Amino acid sequence: MSGGSRIRPGDVKRRGFLKLLTALTAGAVTAPADAEAFDLDAFLQKHFHQMSDDEKRRTLQRLEQDYNDKYERDDFTVVADGPTPGVKFAYALNLSKCIGCRRCVHACVQENNQHRGREERGDQVEYIRVLEMEKGSLDLEKAVHDYDHEVPAEDKYYMPVQCHHCNAAPCVKACPVEATWQEPDGIVVVDYNWCIGCRYCAAACPYWARKFNWIEPRLPADEINPDTHYLGNRPRYKGVMEKCTFCINRVRKGLNPACHDICPTGSRKFGNLLDKDSVIRRIIDHKRIYILKEEVGTDPSFYYFFD
Amino acid sequence: MAATYVSYFGFVIKSVRGMFTGGPRYYAWLSFLVLLMAAGAAAYYRQAVLGLGVTGMTDQVSWGLYIANFTFLVGVAAAAVMMVIPGYLYHDKAVKGGVLLGEMVAIGAILMCLLFVMADLGRPDRMWHMIPPFGKFxxxxxxxxxxVLVLNGYLLLNLHVPGYLLYKRYRGEEPAKWLYLPFVYISIVWAISIHTVTAFLYTGLAGRPFWNAAILAPRFIASAFCAGPAFIVLVLEIVRGWTRFPMGDRLITFLRQVVLIAGLINIFLLISEIFTEFYAASAHVASARYLFFGLHGHDALVPWIWTSISLNVLALLALVSRRFEQRGLVVRNLPLAMLIVAIWIEKGMGLVFPGFIPTPLGEIVEYLPSANEVVVSAGIWGLGLFVMTVLIKHAVDIETGAVAKNN
Structure with missing residues (x-):
């Protein structure tokens, strides 16, 4: 991961100017084999909120078919389970315990069908960025992003950052077409079929949580997680934004997010903020809490705490 | 009624014919612009097929050359108001003669703005998602x-006012005031609004301390009223030198004064900004430090910003001294060209890119536009200048009587 995790177009090499002109004049631009073909139904698909129940059902069926065809499988499910009344999700991360092993990062990529980059380019889409911090400082500018050594290192602590599912989310305000919004259970989602790819939300996010599909996402068929949610881990398209959804496909079924379950140290806690007996409430009521960039006024659903 | 349509049809035919009639230099210039457009179209096709990955942009620096050009050109478009106010509002005859040309520049600039935003979209096929009632705006x-709203509104205003005036002129009739003056008044406020809203696009982001500063909007306006009129003066000089369009010295002298004053205000605001950033030296200074001096060995923008500041200062000194005003075409306009370049750098390398560096999580990734991105941008400039050229040619034809109803 030298030079940080730069998104480099995986299939597009930087060419010299002359090479480019030659390519242009020779018309040597062909679509990649796995590029999406034009589909009128997909083109005319309405905003998620504008679809009737019947339209939603048909859209989900069409998507399952599309994904099965595209990835040559027969087991895709795309659901759109709604929020449960009386549930408001929140996440807490124990900064005293995290050892910076990045298992959460990789579990997240597997669960959520992210674009697989190439190791040497470091252009994989990852929702979680683990920062190696200097003890005695919370200054993000001193954070190391591309540490590559045995962890935990002496005199360091680790701070994973992902979408904070803000209750006053700057990304939701920024979007010109309402393609991203906060669900009643607190999850900030993106409608990948509605996003126009302007990336204003990415500019607005103080947590650098939004990731863009700069090219057609590379997703090997045998690495796919076929149990998907419309607003979550279904495969994405070229030119749209995506982000952490607290694993909406899991948490709406009563499971915990993938990053939570993989964590070997138990640093990650997840639960229902409205349930007085939940683990998340116990932490917020009894631990010392740190809210990243609280001064920006985003009112996140993601808390850091210390033992 | 039918007669009106026939007459209007004749107007359109004659106008278009006039737009594409000219000397060899005119054709050479148009051909050059068509070449740029063709190269840009091919490069854009490549981007449409392969994705925005063909640009130099990354998740770290997620806006680049397109949005930088867009931001600069909003300023050029807004600058027409500097002629509209004295021309239409105070009936300054010297200015009024040239105001149509300023509006033509504005139309071309707005068109480029819209195209640069479109080129930046990951899903241009979903543009309709913005249009109510089918979309969600x-x-x-x-x-x-x-x-989106103010830019399109400004485009319509600038198509209507000069379009109507030229048509009346073509027919040899007096324009009816109520059909254009209300729109002129609206367009004055509207012009300020387009650049203010564009500044608010940036200042509204609390998570980006480099942009989240109240001084941004005033600086946008000041720099726009410097680079915009400078651009218009260059256009006027060309029109004056190569056509029979009636234009006295006063119009150009007036615009050069606007450029000078706005340029000085821009520099003053820059100094205020630099002082506030560096004297307090808070944690928020990282982007500014990266821009002006480099940060942790990363310094790609440093030469650019100092070039911009040097060009700004030298050009303003030249304008203040007034020594070059009576010199030849190139010498007297060189400071204006320098200011245009300086402010173009200021908007891109000085504002858009460093806002992303370092990222909100403190990571430093630098940005360099790709060749494909540069060619697409050149193509959009080619198209904008092409439209500007033929519209200005059209205005000149009508004003000089080369194209008229009884002609």
Whole structure:
């Protein structure tokens, strides 16, 4: 991961100017084999909120078919389970315990069908960025992003950052077409079929949580997680934004997010903020809490705490 | 009624014919612009097929050359108001003669703005998602929604006013005031609004301390009223030198004064900004430090910003001294060209890129536009200048009587 995790177009090499002109004049631009073909139904698909129940059902069926065809499988499910009344999700991360092993990062990529980059380019889409911090400082500018050594290192602590599912989310305000919004259970989602790819939300996010599909996402068929949610881990398209959804496909079924379950140290806690007996409430009521960039006024659903 | 349509049809035919009639230099210039457009179209096709990955942009620096050009050109478009106010509002005859040309520049600039935003979209096929009632337009919450609205509105205003005036002139009739003056008044406020809203696009982001500063909007306006009129003066000089368009010295002298004053205000605001950033030296200074001096060995923008500041200062000194005003075409306009370049750098390398560096999580990734991105941008400039050229040619034809109803 030298030079940080730069998104480099995986299939597009930087060419010299002359090479480019030659390519242009020779018309040597062909679509990649796995590029999406034009589909009128997909083109005319309405905003998620504008679809009737019947339209939603048909859209989900069409998507399952599309994904099965595209990835040559027969087991895709795309659901759109709604929020449960009386549930408001929140996440807490124990900064005293995290050892910076990045298992959460990789579990997240597997669960959520992210674009697989190439190791040497470091252009994989990852929702979680683990920062190696200097003890005695919370200054993000001193954070190391591309540490590559045995962890935990002496005199360091680790701070994973992902979408904070803000209750006053700057990304939701920024979007010109309402393609991203906060669900009643607190999850900030993106409608990948509605996003126009302007990336204003990415500019607005103080947590650098939004990731863009700069090219057609590379997703090997045998690495796919076929149990998907419309607003979550279904495969994405070229030119749209995506982000952490607290694993909406899991948490709406009563499971915990993938990053939570993989964590070997138990640093990650997840639960229902409205349930007085939940683990998340116990932490917020009894631990010392740190809210990243609280001064920006985003009112996140993601808390850091210390033992 | 039918007669009106026939007459209007004749107007359009004659106008288009006039737009594409000229000397060899005129054709050479148009051909050059067509070449740029063709190269840009081919490069854009490549981007449309392969994705925005063909640009130099990354998740770290997620806006680049397109949005930088867009931001600069909004300023050029807004600058027409500097002629509209004295021309239409105070009936300054010297200015009024040239105001049509300023409006033509504005039309070309707005067109480029819209194209640069479109080129930046990951899903241009979903543009219709913005158009109610089929789409969902996040108005009034999203500043980008505001920007789309004010830019398109400004385009319509600038198509209507000069379009109507030229048509009346073509027919040899007096224009009816109520059919254009109300729109002129609206366009004055509207012009300020397009650049203000574009500045608010940036200042509204609390998570980007480099942009989240109240001084940004005033600086946008000041720099726009410096680079914009400078651009218009260059256009006027060309029109004056190569056509029989009636134009006295006063118009150009007036615009050069506007350029000078706006340029000085821009520099003053820059100094205020630099002082505030560096004297307090808070944690928020990282982007500014990266821009002006480099940060942790990363310094790609440093030469650019100092070039911009040097060009700004030298050009303003030249304008203040007034020594070059009576010199030849190139010498007297060189300071204006320098200011245009300086402010173009200021908007891109000085504002858009460093806002992303370092990222909100403190990571430093630098940005360099790709060749494909540069060619697409050149193509959009080619198209904008092409439209500007033929519209200005059209205005000149009508004003000089080369194209008229009884002709």
């Amino acid at each position: 996040n108005f009034p919450v999203s500043m980008l929604a505001w920007d």
